[in-house]
Amino acid sequence: MKLVKVYVTLKDSVLDAQGEAIKSAVHSMGYNKVENVGMGKYFELKFADDYADLEKDVDSICDDLLANPNIETYRYEIAEAE
Amino acid sequence: MKLVKVYVTLKDSVLDAQGEAIKSAVHSMGYNKVENVGMGKYFELKFADDYADLEKDVDSICDDLLANPNIETYRYEIAEAE
Numbered sequence: 001m002k003l004v005k006v007y008v009t010l011k012d013s014v015l016d017a018q019g020e021a022i023k024s025a026v027h028s029m030g031y032n033k034v035e036n037v038g039m040g041k042y043f044e045l046k047f048a049d050d051y052a053d054l055e056k057d058v059d060s061i062c063d064d065l066l067a068n069p070n071i072e073t074y075r076y077e078i079a080e081a082e
Numbered sequence: 083m084k085l086v087k088v089y090v091t092l093k094d095s096v097l098d099a100q101g102e103a104i105k106s107a108v109h110s111m112g113y114n115k116v117e118n119v120g121m122g123k124y125f126e127l128k129f130a131d132d133y134a135d136l137e138k139d140v141d142s143i144c145d146d147l148l149a150n151p152n153i154e155t156y157r158y159e160i161a162e163a164e
Binding site: 001007008009019022025026029031033034035036037038039040041042043044045046047048051057060061064065066 | 083089090091101104107108111113115116117118119120121122123124125126127128129130133139142143146147148
């Protein structure tokens with residue numbers, strides 16, 4: 001079985017309000033050396049092993065469902081899963 | 083600069099309702115070979131290079147802020163960032 005790990009993050013040009021809020025919270029906890037925090041989404045998709053168009057279909061799923069192409073960018077890794 | 087990539091996912095024993103919803107959506111888009119979808123959160127934390135207690139503090143930040151220890155689990159990777 002193939003395990004595809006997808007990471008969706010905001011584009012650099014878009015304000016990461018959640019990340020900024022978490023940075024403030026981390027600082028108020030006393031960890032002042034945290035210089036930046038970014039928040040994104042993480043997906044794990046499992047596919048059968050004999051999947052011919054895996055990368056093409058993962059691109060389509062990311063473009064059409066998992067990421068908002070206006071403000072987000074994504075990357076993924078394909079690994080073997082048991 | 084150190085870049086810490088944190089992945090927070092639901093424990094296996096907890097129903098992943100968002101993942102199930104995404105699986106249904108992916109199937110309705112015609113990708114029937116997707117066997118399972120899990121959804122989680124992804125964080126990127128940047129720290130200065132000369133950070134002595136990095137792993138200890140990242141554990142604390144995850145335990146106390148980023149993950150809900152009742153239902154979630156986390157793992158992280160430490161990489162070099164420019």
